[in-house]
Amino acid sequence: MSRKIRRLSLFLCLKWAIVGFPLASAQTPISTDSRGSLDQLVPRQPDELIRRLFDSSLMNGQSWSLLTSLCKDVGHRLTGSEGAANAVILTRNQMLRMGYDSVWLQPVQVPVWKRGAPEQARLLISAPAQGRIKKEYQIELAVLALGGSMATPEGGLRAEVVEVGSLDELKKMPGDWIKGKVVFINQKMDVRYINTFESYSHCASIRVQGAVEAAQKGALAVLVRSLTLSLDSFPHTGMMVYRDSIPRIPAAAVSTLHSELMHRELLAGKKLEVELVLNSSNHPDTLSHNVVGQITGTENPDRYITLGGHLDSWDVGEGAHDDGAGCVHSMEAVRLLLSCGYRPRNSIRTILYMNEENGMRGAREYARLAREKQEMHLVSIESDRGGFSPREFHVEADSQSIAELQPMVGALQDYGIHRIRKGGSGADIGQMRDQCELLIGFVPESQRYFDYHHARTDVLESVNRRELELGSAALAALLYLLDHK
Numbered sequence: 001m002s003r004k005i006r007r008l009s010l011f012l013c014l015k016w017a018i019v020g021f022p023l024a025s026a027q028t029p030i031s032t033d034s035r036g037s038l039d040q041l042v043p044r045q046p047d048e049l050i051r052r053l054f055d056s057s058l059m060n061g062q063s064w065s066l067l068t069s070l071c072k073d074v075g076h077r078l079t080g081s082e083g084a085a086n087a088v089i090l091t092r093n094q095m096l097r098m099g100y101d102s103v104w105l106q107p108v109q110v111p112v113w114k115r116g117a118p119e120q121a122r123l124l125i126s127a128p129a130q131g132r133i134k135k136e137y138q139i140e141l142a143v144l145a146l147g148g149s150m151a152t153p154e155g156g157l158r159a160e161v162v163e164v165g166s167l168d169e170l171k172k173m174p175g176d177w178i179k180g181k182v183v184f185i186n187q188k189m190d191v192r193y194i195n196t197f198e199s200y201s202h203c204a205s206i207r208v209q210g211a212v213e214a215a216q217k218g219a220l221a222v223l224v225r226s227l228t229l230s231l232d233s234f235p236h237t238g239m240m241v242y243r244d245s246i247p248r249i250p251a252a253a254v255s256t257l258h259s260e261l262m263h264r265e266l267l268a269g270k271k272l273e274v275e276l277v278l279n280s281s282n283h284p285d286t287l288s289h290n291v292v293g294q295i296t297g298t299e300n301p302d303r304y305i306t307l308g309g310h311l312d313s314w315d316v317g318e319g320a321h322d323d324g325a326g327c328v329h330s331m332e333a334v335r336l337l338l339s340c341g342y343r344p345r346n347s348i349r350t351i352l353y354m355n356e357e358n359g360m361r362g363a364r365e366y367a368r369l370a371r372e373k374q375e376m377h378l379v380s381i382e383s384d385r386g387g388f389s390p391r392e393f394h395v396e397a398d399s400q401s402i403a404e405l406q407p408m409v410g411a412l413q414d415y416g417i418h419r420i421r422k423g424g425s426g427a428d429i430g431q432m433r434d435q436c437e438l439l440i441g442f443v444p445e446s447q448r449y450f451d452y453h454h455a456r457t458d459v460l461e462s463v464n465r466r467e468l469e470l471g472s473a474a475l476a477a478l479l480y481l482l483d484h485k
Contacts, residue, residue: 057473080112095293116279156277179218310356317458325387363428382426394423
């Protein structure tokens with residue numbers, strides 16, 4: 001089916017969904033005699049159902065229990081780990097209990113990287129004194145190996161530290177200043193961006209490409225400033241890459257507090273050396289799975305609206321915000337619709353993708369199979385920005401399609417959703433760009449997200465229960481508005 005015909009079908013669906021919503025009762029809770037009776041009533045008007053979705057999520061939703069189980073019963077879910085395998089089983093069983101019509105696993109081969117024994121890093125600080133180098137003191141550095149990094153040589157390495165302020169600065173620096181040293185890339189996230197994901201996107205390259213650029217100039221290892229706006233002692237890991245034609249060197253992230261210390265000492269003319277031991281290793285690919293649950297549409301069973309997050313996480317913390325919250329949103333939003341008596345016109349799928357963090361293989365496999373089966377995807381939605389309060393939705397589509405969505409804001413603004421606008425949707429659903437008319441990203445409040453992103457602090461206790469529940473309800477409402485006729 002052509003994109004033009006798909007777009008017309010989606011427009012007709014949305015037109016019916018968003019015309020003539022009475023909104024006066026949006027802030028009036030539906031009365032109920034008991035906590036359990038709320039979900040047994042089927043609303044007569046669209047705004048009544050949206051109100052009921054939020055009431056149900058906040059009063060007797062399952063978001064918190066789902067996330068608690070994922071974080072505490074499973075823990076971290078690094079691709080290829082026992083935790084990732086257990087998470088597949090757990091979420092499959094959860095969807096079955098929720099009443100999905102069908103739940104299945106999509107096999108996918110994924111990379112395996114292991115951190116090994118904890119990293120060791122010691123900073124040695126000295127200064128010139130009367131024509132000689134005087135040793136002053138040493139400290140233990142807070143570091144984490146970047147995902148995919150090789151280990152240091154047996155026994156570790158020791159070398160002088162040279163600082164650069166960005167990847168561009170590193171590219172311009174003469175090779176004889178770099179050769180045989182450890183490059184410290186001290187680029188801060190830009191505080192001027194109100195949406196912190198924009199700040200992140202402008203400096204993530206130091207983590208991803210830093211080892212390649214440093215190795216080209218003969219560096220022995222690379223240390224990067226953690227990608228967080230917070231000044232703390234927790235290093236943040238994340239994916240990095242190598243290039244086959246360039247030597248591979250160890251790569252690690254340094255906490256922002258220790259990055260500041262290193263910068264001050266170098267600025268003062270001190271000589272810094274680092275002793276570094278990383279024990280990480282790469283292994284052959286292994287079998288894992290995407291988890292897919294479906295509610296079959298009553299009118300258009302072969303047309304799909306999808307909502308998803310990624311099931312894998314890094315091996316530090318519990319992956320609560322990244323992306324346990326998105327997985328919970330994606331399961332609970334569908335359960336909320338069912339609990340309120342709504343049966344969708346189009347088929348709705350919850351997709352929990354595997355391997356977003358270090359390969360995107362789960363999303364690519366889902367897109368490949370959808371293309372092979374010639375499945376018609378109307379809308380793909382992603383939640384991968386944490387469990388914070390709902391704010392807006394970002395849409396990858398042409399201007400006319402985005403304009404057609406604007407009446408939905410009227411139905412959602414009393415619940416904290418104030419904008420639907422053009423913007424990036426998500427890494428996983430981005431694999432469906434040539435197969436889906438609308439890609440939509442859920443955008444919650446972003447100010448605290450990078451306090452926890454890829455760090456040991458990304459645990460259940462960092463999530464606010466009420467904010468998580470509001471996110472599930474907001475996504476349930478979006479599903480309803482997109483599907484309802």
